[in-house]
Amino acid sequence: MKFSKTIISGLMLFAAVNAFAQKKTEKFEKLQIEMFPKAKEGFKQVYVQLPVAKNENDLKVEFFVGTEKMLDCNKHFLIGKINTQDLQGWGYNYYEVESKGETGGTLMACPDQKLTKKFVYIQPEIVRYNSKLPLVFYVPKDMEVRYRVLRPDAMKKAVQR
Numbered sequence: 001m002k003f004s005k006t007i008i009s010g011l012m013l014f015a016a017v018n019a020f021a022q023k024k025t026e027k028f029e030k031l032q033i034e035m036f037p038k039a040k041e042g043f044k045q046v047y048v049q050l051p052v053a054k055n056e057n058d059l060k061v062e063f064f065v066g067t068e069k070m071l072d073c074n075k076h077f078l079i080g081k082i083n084t085q086d087l088q089g090w091g092y093n094y095y096e097v098e099s100k101g102e103t104g105g106t107l108m109a110c111p112d113q114k115l116t117k118k119f120v121y122i123q124p125e126i127v128r129y130n131s132k133l134p135l136v137f138y139v140p141k142d143m144e145v146r147y148r149v150l151r152p153d154a155m156k157k158a159v160q161r
Contacts (some may be wrong), residue, residue: 031047031049031132031133031134033045033047033134033136035087035090035092036087036092036094036136037138039138040138042140042141043138043139043140043141044138044139044140044141045136045137045138046136046137046139046144046145047134047135047136047137048061048063048134048135048137048145048147049131049134050129050130050131050135050149051131052131053129053131053149056129056130056131057128057129058151058152059128059129059149059150059151059152060126060127060128060129060149060150061126061127061128061129061135061147061148061149061150062124062125062126062147062148062150063095063124063125063127063135063137063145063146063147064119064121064122064124064145064146064147065078065080065082065095065097065099065121065122065137065139065143065144065145066078066119066120066121066122066143066144066146067101067119067120067121067142067143067144068117068118068119068120069103069117069118069120070115070116070117070118071103071105071115071116071117071118071120072110072113072114072115073108073110073112073114074105074106074107074108074110075105075106076103076104076105076118076120077103077104077105077120077121077122077123078099078101078102078103078120078121078122079099079100079102079103079104079122080097080098080099080100080122081097081098081099081122081123082095082096082097082098082122082123082125083095083096083097083098092133092136094136094137094138095125095135095136095137095138096137096138097122097137097138097139097140097143099122099140099143101140101142101143103120119146121146126150129149135147
């Protein structure tokens with residue numbers, strides 16, 4: 001009797017964990033990216049699959065293309081640009097990055113000349129949130145794509161004079 005209760009409890013726990021895992025994976029729709037072109041020599045294809053969200057029209061995605069470098073105390077940025085391309089025949093966009101990995105920045109005197117690892121990136125872009133379409137990027141092999149989801153804050157009223 002005790003053995004069967006243990007088995008039943010174990011099966012119930014397994015079923016609950018399995019249901020939770022399935023529920024967790026249901027938040028992502030299976031995306032197809034085979035129609036996107038292959039990466040050119042020296043580049044890699046990376047993509048972002050956004051989870052299904054409530055009120056997707058209220059959300060935006062800000063993405064940053066860059067790399068980590070050892071830098072001084074100045075403010076730095078990566079020189080380059082992100083070109084939006086149209087996937088012919090599909091109506092989807094993808095992004096090609098043009099950059100040689102060179103940085104620019106301010107010219108403040110750094111008294112300690114200490115270098116720290118920083119993520120330096122090209123001017124970020126903001127696009128609409130859409131869990132049904134992937135965000136596909138073609139970036140140089142030594143770069144990466146980071147992103148964040150922008151959510152609306154409670155509406156504020158402007159101050160009148």
